[in-house]
Amino acid sequence: MEFFLSLSYKEWIKMRLFVAIVLALSLALLVYIYTDLAHQERMEGASLLVYKFITGYHVLNTFIKLPLIASLTLALSQFLPEMFNKRLKLTLHLPAHEYDIIGSMLMFGVLIYAAIMLLTYVALSITLSSFLPTEYVYIELMAFLLWAVAGLTVYGFTSAVCIEPTLHNKINIALIGISATVLSFWAEYVRATYLFPMTVVLAASGLLMSVYATSRFKRGIM
Amino acid sequence: MNEIIRCENITHYYGNKLIYKNINFDVEKGKILGLLGKNGTGKTTIINILNGYLTPTEGCCTIFGHDVRHQTPEDKARIGLLLEGHVQYTFFNVNQIERFYSRFYPNWNADAYYDLIKQLHIGEHQRISSMSCGQRSQVALGLLFAQDPELLILDDFSMGLDPGYRRLFIERLLEFVRNGNKTVFLTSHIIQDMEMLIDDCMVFDYGRVLLHKPTAEIMNTFCRYTFDSASEEIPPIVGLWHTARVGNQWETYSFQGEEMVRSLLNDYAIKNLVCHSHLSLEDAFIGLTGKY
Amino acid sequence: MIKTIRIILVGVTTIVASIILPSMLKHATDKPLTYKFAVYSELAHTIFYYDYQKNNVDITDKQGNIYTMAEADSLMPIYNYRQLVQMNKMPDSIEGIPVTQREVLNAVHRITIDNDYIDWPDDKIGMLYESMPKRVGLVMPNDYFRFTPTGIEFENAETHEIDEAKSRTYTNALHKNGVSFPIRSMSGDVNARKRYDEGYFITDAKGELFHMKMVNGKPFIRNTKVTDTLEVARFTMSLPLNHNYYGYIISADSSLWILNAGDGAYSLSRLDIPPISLGKESVRVLGSMFYWTIYVTNNEGRHIYVVDSKDLKLVDEDFLPSPEVWSEKWLSKLFFAYTELHHYDSYFDYPRIKFGGWLALIFNVIIAGIYIAARYRRLSRNENIASAIFLVITGVSGLAGLLLVPNERHQQLINK
Numbered sequence: 001m002e003f004f005l006s007l008s009y010k011e012w013i014k015m016r017l018f019v020a021i022v023l024a025l026s027l028a029l030l031v032y033i034y035t036d037l038a039h040q041e042r043m044e045g046a047s048l049l050v051y052k053f054i055t056g057y058h059v060l061n062t063f064i065k066l067p068l069i070a071s072l073t074l075a076l077s078q079f080l081p082e083m084f085n086k087r088l089k090l091t092l093h094l095p096a097h098e099y100d101i102i103g104s105m106l107m108f109g110v111l112i113y114a115a116i117m118l119l120t121y122v123a124l125s126i127t128l129s130s131f132l133p134t135e136y137v138y139i140e141l142m143a144f145l146l147w148a149v150a151g152l153t154v155y156g157f158t159s160a161v162c163i164e165p166t167l168h169n170k171i172n173i174a175l176i177g178i179s180a181t182v183l184s185f186w187a188e189y190v191r192a193t194y195l196f197p198m199t200v201v202l203a204a205s206g207l208l209m210s211v212y213a214t215s216r217f218k219r220g221i222m
Numbered sequence: 223m224n225e226i227i228r229c230e231n232i233t234h235y236y237g238n239k240l241i242y243k244n245i246n247f248d249v250e251k252g253k254i255l256g257l258l259g260k261n262g263t264g265k266t267t268i269i270n271i272l273n274g275y276l277t278p279t280e281g282c283c284t285i286f287g288h289d290v291r292h293q294t295p296e297d298k299a300r301i302g303l304l305l306e307g308h309v310q311y312t313f314f315n316v317n318q319i320e321r322f323y324s325r326f327y328p329n330w331n332a333d334a335y336y337d338l339i340k341q342l343h344i345g346e347h348q349r350i351s352s353m354s355c356g357q358r359s360q361v362a363l364g365l366l367f368a369q370d371p372e373l374l375i376l377d378d379f380s381m382g383l384d385p386g387y388r389r390l391f392i393e394r395l396l397e398f399v400r401n402g403n404k405t406v407f408l409t410s411h412i413i414q415d416m417e418m419l420i421d422d423c424m425v426f427d428y429g430r431v432l433l434h435k436p437t438a439e440i441m442n443t444f445c446r447y448t449f450d451s452a453s454e455e456i457p458p459i460v461g462l463w464h465t466a467r468v469g470n471q472w473e474t475y476s477f478q479g480e481e482m483v484r485s486l487l488n489d490y491a492i493k494n495l496v497c498h499s500h501l502s503l504e505d506a507f508i509g510l511t512g513k514y
Numbered sequence: 515m516i517k518t519i520r521i522i523l524v525g526v527t528t529i530v531a532s533i534i535l536p537s538m539l540k541h542a543t544d545k546p547l548t549y550k551f552a553v554y555s556e557l558a559h560t561i562f563y564y565d566y567q568k569n570n571v572d573i574t575d576k577q578g579n580i581y582t583m584a585e586a587d588s589l590m591p592i593y594n595y596r597q598l599v600q601m602n603k604m605p606d607s608i609e610g611i612p613v614t615q616r617e618v619l620n621a622v623h624r625i626t627i628d629n630d631y632i633d634w635p636d637d638k639i640g641m642l643y644e645s646m647p648k649r650v651g652l653v654m655p656n657d658y659f660r661f662t663p664t665g666i667e668f669e670n671a672e673t674h675e676i677d678e679a680k681s682r683t684y685t686n687a688l689h690k691n692g693v694s695f696p697i698r699s700m701s702g703d704v705n706a707r708k709r710y711d712e713g714y715f716i717t718d719a720k721g722e723l724f725h726m727k728m729v730n731g732k733p734f735i736r737n738t739k740v741t742d743t744l745e746v747a748r749f750t751m752s753l754p755l756n757h758n759y760y761g762y763i764i765s766a767d768s769s770l771w772i773l774n775a776g777d778g779a780y781s782l783s784r785l786d787i788p789p790i791s792l793g794k795e796s797v798r799v800l801g802s803m804f805y806w807t808i809y810v811t812n813n814e815g816r817h818i819y820v821v822d823s824k825d826l827k828l829v830d831e832d833f834l835p836s837p838e839v840w841s842e843k844w845l846s847k848l849f850f851a852y853t854e855l856h857h858y859d860s861y862f863d864y865p866r867i868k869f870g871g872w873l874a875l876i877f878n879v880i881i882a883g884i885y886i887a888a889r890y891r892r893l894s895r896n897e898n899i900a901s902a903i904f905l906v907i908t909g910v911s912g913l914a915g916l917l918l919v920p921n922e923r924h925q926q927l928i929n930k
């Protein structure tokens with residue numbers, strides 16, 4: 001735990017600007033959702049707004065981009081600086097096992113990402129509850145939750161692409177990552193109810209790929 | 223066993239290209255070993271192997287008696303590492319980087335770091351990214367001092383530094399090393415700097431260790447000889463290094479002494495043999511490895 | 515540990531490839547599954563087929579006779595009603611029954627039951643319109659309702675506050691009329707543009723079907739008593755313009771029934787067609803004044819049934835075999851095992867493994883052979899055997915896994 005907290009200091013200094021950017025993006029999207037729903041309610045009436053949802057309307061379609069952008073931004077801001085001049089060697093030279101080091105880095109990234117998604121989830125839930133019946137708030141939030149988990153797939157594979165030492169394997173990992181991302185964002189809303197386990201497995205695989213790439217980096221694979 | 227570093231039968235390939243085959247060396251406690259070699263002879267490769275960032279094709283290195291591929295956290299805490307180019311985290315400022323590293327090393331001596339920083343008149347909130355190469359090198363050195371490791375591994379410590387910062391780096395490093403009986407393994411392209419610093423010298427050539435001797439012995443016994451000869455060609459002779467015609471004269475290098483050199487060249491009707499002794503380390507290096 | 519991680523990553527990549535690669539093949543090669551369009555002729559009393567080619571249409575009947583467009587127009591007056599009226603050739607009566615525009619248009623209706631209907635989720639929320647408005651036209655209510663485990667609650671759309679009085683009134687009415695809670699499902703038409711409203715039909719905890727609507731502001735709850743005749747699997751509301759029925763019921767034995775309307779009573783008519791395999795078959799009903807044409811489509815082809823609109827008894831039928839699906843043919847040859855996420859027989863997406871044919875297994879053996887031939891010197895005997903078995907089972911997907919996940923083992927062995 002102490003090692004994790006110590007390493008987190010570096011990760012935070014490195015990423016804080018980008019965390020702020022992602023939070024700002026989340027806030028902007030929330031404001032957009034709120035003003036859009038308020039506008040619809042004002043112009044068309046509350047009943048018609050509910051009617052639209054009964055007939056299959058969804059309001060979070062723009063929000064699918066947030067986990068994608070957030071995870072990509074966080075992964076790049078965390079691992080690109082480590083690959084510049086192979087600074088990761090400095091990190092891996094810290095007095096700990098390499099798996100503890102990369103595990104702590106990934107855990108920090110995952111926790112930051114999860115904190116942003118959780119804040120967004122809570123804010124969304126408050127925003128949507130002002131306009132919609134709880135049933136549709138639940139449907140929208142479940143969709144967001146699935147996308148948030150799917151974003152971890154992007155985070156994991158993007159980190160792995162950054163860490164992987166050889167160019168052609170970066171491309172291979174990117175291909176796997178893109179395919180996994182497509183599957184993670186495959187279906188939306190209620191259709192995707194049974195895809196949670198698959199998405200969790202893909203997200204875990206992304207993180208595992210980062211650990212694997214770190215091991216290859218450590219051994220100097222070329 | 224007084225060796226801090228031991229490498230046995232190290233063989234390494236990059237793809238199909240052989241870097242070295244069956245090289246063996248060790249570094250004794252308290253010594254400063256400098257590794258010299260031309261570009262592409264595998265200096266950084268051996269640094270990477272020692273740090274566990276490269277697995278050799280064959281062979282094994284140990285530090286503190288432990289295989290470098292499985293370094294324990296305790297071993298890592300005893301090793302100070304300087305990467306080529308004084309690579310550090312440029313997103314930190316002077317305070318932040320000290321605060322970060324201090325959490326990992328139980329013997330951390332912050333005063334050693336800040337004493338050096340003060341001497342350089344660097345502000346505590348100045349970001350590493352805004353520093354010059356020389357200032358960055360001193361920050362890296364200060365961090366090593368604060369860590370107080372038993373072994374320092376420095377890869378091309380003089381890269382990108384002007385003469386002033388190079389001299390400063392060497393003086394500070396020497397003082398630190400001598401006071402603490404530290405062991406150092408370092409590489410550099412600027413051999414004049416190495417001359418002031420290293421106890422032992424190891425020269426890599428393509429595929430092998432060419433030489434591993436105390437620096438003083440090399441500089442005291444390795445001589446350059448110039449002579450005249452009517453011969454068109456003089457083949458390689460054991461005991462002589464890089465015998466070649468330079469303009470109207472011939473030159474060669476040897477550890478052997480003038481009489482022995484004369485007798486080795488007996489068959490080639492040499493005249494006017496002159497011994498140029500007390501070579502600089504750079505001249506000795508060129509003599510050992512050739513001009514190209 | 516690194517070896518274990520690599521095995522897991524190869525496994526996951528293989529599964530990902532087993533979804534993505536067939537999906538890409540399908541996407542690149544899919545064509546619409548087009549059948550000839552079948553229409554029953556009220557005058558010729560046989561099924562006609564419109565085969566739409568690129569620039570023209572071939573019209574034939576079930577016996578194979580060929581017709582021109584003008585001939586077909588006059589033989590199917592209901593289907594070509596607008597064309598005949600424009601040409602002033604529409605007959606005044608058909609089969610002795612006078613035909614007016616209003617009757618023809620009001621009798622047209624469509625019912626669609628997709629393959630994935632079986633697990634289509636119910637509406638969570640309903641909106642109860644006033645079924646007998648004082649002024650022409652339906653007014654959207656300012657509240658919505660949901661069923662609870664013990665009753666019903668109405669919530670204001672703007673404030674989201676529960677209207678306790680209205681909720682209590684309707685809950686009491688439901689209980690009084692014998693509705694058992696919790697309800698299983700409900701079906702209604704919330705469309706704001708519908709011509710009239712019939713509220714909702716509710717299947718209660720005991721499987722009985724109740725009709726619920728708002729009449730003059732008061733709850734109207736009636737037991738349809740259809741369970742005296744059948745066991746309701748699913749009811750779906752579908753309101754035709756002529757007010758003849760409320761919707762259709764799929765019974766527990768997979769028969770298709772119509773819930774007839776008429777003077778406040780509820781009666782059932784069974785469509786005289788074989789039971790439907792829910793999940794495997796899709797059903798389209800094209801209803802008109804005299805005959806209903808029912809298209810039941812499955813993997814083998816399309817069954818066409820024609821029933822009399824008066825009693826829904828079968829009058830004619832035919833079968834069109836399924837056109838060849840090029841992508842499915844090649845999928846079964848190239849992939850011995852592959853995974854699909856989207857399924858025609860389910861609303862939900864989830865991984866499901868499908869198996870191709872034995873040709874695909876031979877293809878896998880060839881892939882395994884080529885891989886081992888290219889790599890056998892670089893791998894140990896055990897690795898060669900394991901790779902071969904893996905590729906025989908997984909084929910192209912497994913090859914993607916082995917090639918894409920980085921492996922330095924090959925590099926090390928090159929150098930030895």
